[in-house]
Amino acid sequence: MTDIVTTSANEPAAFNERVMAPLTHTGRAFWIWTAALLVLVAAGFGAYAKQVHDGLAVTGMSDTVIWGVYISNFVFFSGLSMAGTFISAILRMTGADWRRPLTRFSELTTVAALTMCAIMPAVDMGRPDRLWHLIVYGRLESPLVWDIIVIPTYLTASLIYLFLFLIPDSAMLRDRLGPTASRPKRVLYSLAAVRWNGSEGQRKRLERAGTLMMVIIIPIGVATHSVVSWIFGMTYRSGWDSTIFAPYFVVGALYSGTAMLITLMYIFRRFYKLEAYLTEQHFKYLATLMVVFGIMYLYFTFAEYLTISYKLESSDNFLLSELFFGRYAVLVWTGFFGGQVLPVALAAIPRTRTIPLLVVASVLANVGMWIKRFTIVVPSLSLPLLPYKWGVYTPTAAEILITLASFAGFALIITIFTKLFPIISVWEMEEGWAEEAEAEAEHPHRPSPLQQQPGGVAP
Amino acid sequence: MPENADRPTAPSVGQNDRVRAKQLTRRRILGGIGVAAAMGATGIVPIAGRLVGVGEPAAAAAGTGTKRQWAMAIDLRKCEGCVTIGKPPQCVEGCNAEHFVPEGQSWIQVLEIEGPGGHKSFMPRLCMECENAPCTKVCPVGATYHNDQGIVLINHDRCIGCRMCMAACPYAVRRFNWGEPDNPPGATLAKYSPEYPVPHRKGTVEKCMTCAHRVKDGKLPACASACPMFAIYLGDLTEDVATNGKEIVKFSRFLDENGGYRLKEELGTKPRVWYIPGHGQDSGHTVDTEIPLKPSRSWEEQGATLSADGKPQHDHGN
Numbered sequence: 001m002t003d004i005v006t007t008s009a010n011e012p013a014a015f016n017e018r019v020m021a022p023l024t025h026t027g028r029a030f031w032i033w034t035a036a037l038l039v040l041v042a043a044g045f046g047a048y049a050k051q052v053h054d055g056l057a058v059t060g061m062s063d064t065v066i067w068g069v070y071i072s073n074f075v076f077f078s079g080l081s082m083a084g085t086f087i088s089a090i091l092r093m094t095g096a097d098w099r100r101p102l103t104r105f106s107e108l109t110t111v112a113a114l115t116m117c118a119i120m121p122a123v124d125m126g127r128p129d130r131l132w133h134l135i136v137y138g139r140l141e142s143p144l145v146w147d148i149i150v151i152p153t154y155l156t157a158s159l160i161y162l163f164l165f166l167i168p169d170s171a172m173l174r175d176r177l178g179p180t181a182s183r184p185k186r187v188l189y190s191l192a193a194v195r196w197n198g199s200e201g202q203r204k205r206l207e208r209a210g211t212l213m214m215v216i217i218i219p220i221g222v223a224t225h226s227v228v229s230w231i232f233g234m235t236y237r238s239g240w241d242s243t244i245f246a247p248y249f250v251v252g253a254l255y256s257g258t259a260m261l262i263t264l265m266y267i268f269r270r271f272y273k274l275e276a277y278l279t280e281q282h283f284k285y286l287a288t289l290m291v292v293f294g295i296m297y298l299y300f301t302f303a304e305y306l307t308i309s310y311k312l313e314s315s316d317n318f319l320l321s322e323l324f325f326g327r328y329a330v331l332v333w334t335g336f337f338g339g340q341v342l343p344v345a346l347a348a349i350p351r352t353r354t355i356p357l358l359v360v361a362s363v364l365a366n367v368g369m370w371i372k373r374f375t376i377v378v379p380s381l382s383l384p385l386l387p388y389k390w391g392v393y394t395p396t397a398a399e400i401l402i403t404l405a406s407f408a409g410f411a412l413i414i415t416i417f418t419k420l421f422p423i424i425s426v427w428e429m430e431e432g433w434a435e436e437a438e439a440e441a442e443h444p445h446r447p448s449p450l451q452q453q454p455g456g457v458a459p
Numbered sequence: 460m461p462e463n464a465d466r467p468t469a470p471s472v473g474q475n476d477r478v479r480a481k482q483l484t485r486r487r488i489l490g491g492i493g494v495a496a497a498m499g500a501t502g503i504v505p506i507a508g509r510l511v512g513v514g515e516p517a518a519a520a521a522g523t524g525t526k527r528q529w530a531m532a533i534d535l536r537k538c539e540g541c542v543t544i545g546k547p548p549q550c551v552e553g554c555n556a557e558h559f560v561p562e563g564q565s566w567i568q569v570l571e572i573e574g575p576g577g578h579k580s581f582m583p584r585l586c587m588e589c590e591n592a593p594c595t596k597v598c599p600v601g602a603t604y605h606n607d608q609g610i611v612l613i614n615h616d617r618c619i620g621c622r623m624c625m626a627a628c629p630y631a632v633r634r635f636n637w638g639e640p641d642n643p644p645g646a647t648l649a650k651y652s653p654e655y656p657v658p659h660r661k662g663t664v665e666k667c668m669t670c671a672h673r674v675k676d677g678k679l680p681a682c683a684s685a686c687p688m689f690a691i692y693l694g695d696l697t698e699d700v701a702t703n704g705k706e707i708v709k710f711s712r713f714l715d716e717n718g719g720y721r722l723k724e725e726l727g728t729k730p731r732v733w734y735i736p737g738h739g740q741d742s743g744h745t746v747d748t749e750i751p752l753k754p755s756r757s758w759e760e761q762g763a764t765l766s767a768d769g770k771p772q773h774d775h776g777n
Binding site: 054055056057059061062063064066067121124125126127130131133134137138139141142143144145148231232234235236237381384385386387388 | 564568570571572582584593596597598599600601602617618619620621622623625626627628629630631633634635636637638639661662663664722726
């Protein structure tokens with residue numbers, strides 16, 4: 001087994017310098033990238049302004065296909081948000097030491113994706129001016145209200161979780177960058193540090209609060225993806241009327257979220273030069289998780305479609321013919337082979353478990369999962385419920401612009417964060433090295449905790 | 460007002476299915492006498508003498524009248540999709556004119572159904588006014604609800620336009636105002652209520668609502684009065700009677716004797732619209748004929764005739 005952290009970079013000082021570099025030095029590429037994201041977000045706002053003015057008539061939706069890419073994006077972002085906090089919490093709980101460089105950006109991914117996920121239903125609303133009705137008149141019987149309750153809860157919990165494990169680093173930033181940083185940053189760091197001084201008592205309390213949040217956040221994460229699926233599962237429509245929809249969505253979310261972590265890990269490694277800390281081994285560990293979730297997802301897909309295609313109730317028959325052989329066939333098979341089978345194979349076969357191919361697999365997985373969400377939302381709506389005509393749906397420019405803007409917004413949140421806080425948790429890395437040194441001192445011949453993989457998820 | 464010693468036995472149809480009175484807000488809109496008067500005034504045959512004094516004793520004593528539970532029956536033996544008279548379906552026309560149904564919507568749809576022998580017939584699809592309504596269950600803000608006469612209404616001042624109800628409706632009854640709906644002058648003058656949702660509002664859901672504003676005044680729904688074949692019956696499950704404007708039938712017996720059925724019975728939504736199956740009558744309609752369904756928008760062609768209260772005149776043949 002290769003070392004997670006190479007010996008030369010093991011020096012905390014070298015690590016510190018490397019991980020702090022993005023906070024103090026900003027190159028031109030960063031500004032170009034941020035400007036491009038801002039342009040996309042602005043275009044999305046423009047399209048949304050038009051939509052507010054003219055109504056949802058600017059979209060391709062109709063009385064038959066009542067939901068389109070907005071709801072697909074909603075499901076997609078909720079999926080992306082799943083893995084981050086969830087994986088971070090599970091790895092912390094099981095004490096997997098290789099988690100240390102991954103936790104920070106995992107938690108960040110959840111917060112960014114969940115923010116976009118929460119915006120999407122509001123964008124889809126015919127009367128966004130009446131958003132407050134949900135609070136004043138909200139009915140617990142409605143699956144939509146379950147989402148309105150659970151998603152902000154998950155977002156709040158994820159923010160708290162991100163914030164908790166950020167406290168020691170904020171204190172470090174306050175002390176190190178405080179004197180030179182601009183005033184808003186100084187205020188931010190000193191607020192986020194909540195008077196952290198690293199005392200034994202504070203560490204204990206942080207650990208206790210962190211453990212509590214881990215325990216809380218896992219069921220909330222599962223609940224989030226369950227209630228998202230029940231928006232569909234609580235209806236009579238073919239393709240949605242399924243008892244396995246909640247676990248199906250949870251597993252799909254874990255799969256696409258893990259893939260997104262691989263993609264993001266590559267981007268950080270590449271652009272912030274963190275090769276020494278985000279190693280090939282980390283890619284392989286995450287790839288293993290992706291394979292596990294991917295195979296579970298394939299299994300659910302198989303179970304879902306076998307049961308309805310075996311019986312072939314007439315409406316299921318209509319739906320399946322269109323999905324497998326009809327107008328959605330290209331999308332469905334592209335999503336299935338390109339987004340599920342191929343990425344899982346690339347991540348599972350030892351020869352292809354290289355960083356470049358894993359990045360390809362992770363991107364394909366998410367493209368495939370977006371397609372999958374689209375082919376869950378749209379075909380079931382196009383299906384005639386009585387002897388009606390088939391519904392037709394093609395996204396319009398406004399919908400595409402808003403979709404692009406939502407992805408840009410997701411990237412923008414992450415980008416801005418990387419300029420304010422280290423993308424790898426500094427204190428957790430240092431804690432790991434300290435434990436390693438301690439173990440080395442006590443038992444010179446035992447392998448270090450970093451080489452042991454107590455998490456049980458290691459291959 | 461006589462005590463209802465001769466109160467008819469509870470109707471077999473809808474007895475188990477009936478929305479329990481206790482589930483509904485006990486807003487008693489109707490005075491039985493008022494209904495009788497209104498029905499008489501509009502030329503609809505008063506539904507026997509039973510209208511008076513048949514409410515629950517307490518209600519009758521208080522003079523608040525009967526709790527109607529509206530239902531519909533559509534006799535597909537009579538429906539010819541109006542192809543035989545060479546016009547767009549008159550029920551759709553009547554509905555459009557009554558509600559100024561926005562451009563691009565049709566609250567009633569006349570579907571073509573095919574028999575096992577290839578025979579074509581027609582089926583007007585109204586709102587089923589389900590008792591176990593999937594749409595009211597999923598509404599996040601309670602904007603769609605049953606009124607105390609079992610009609611599913613929409614409060615367009617509350618609707619947030621999430622379209623969850625449209626996803627839930629297994630009959631695809633609901634329509635959405637995707638843009639700013641065209642409200643002709645007549646519609647603009649109307650006074651909005653959930654029972655008569657005119658003028659129409661952008662970003663909210665619309666649907667057939669059994670002409671709640673008409674039936675409460677003892678009039679037939681616009682589709683029923685517009686139907687030249689008298690194929691559409693309005694029934695009251697409390698009284699177990701139904702009328703198409705021409706004849707009065709005992710609702711339960713009418714359905715029993717003619718094989719009444721409901722759409723997608725197996726879903727358990729308990730619709731309140733029954734169909735009497737067609738029996739292979741030849742409407743002269745062939746498979747390839749397009750139904751001349753494009754509704755003429757009568758208020759545009761003739762100019763809307765408005766009554767004093769700003770509502771359109773609705774005289775469609777009764």
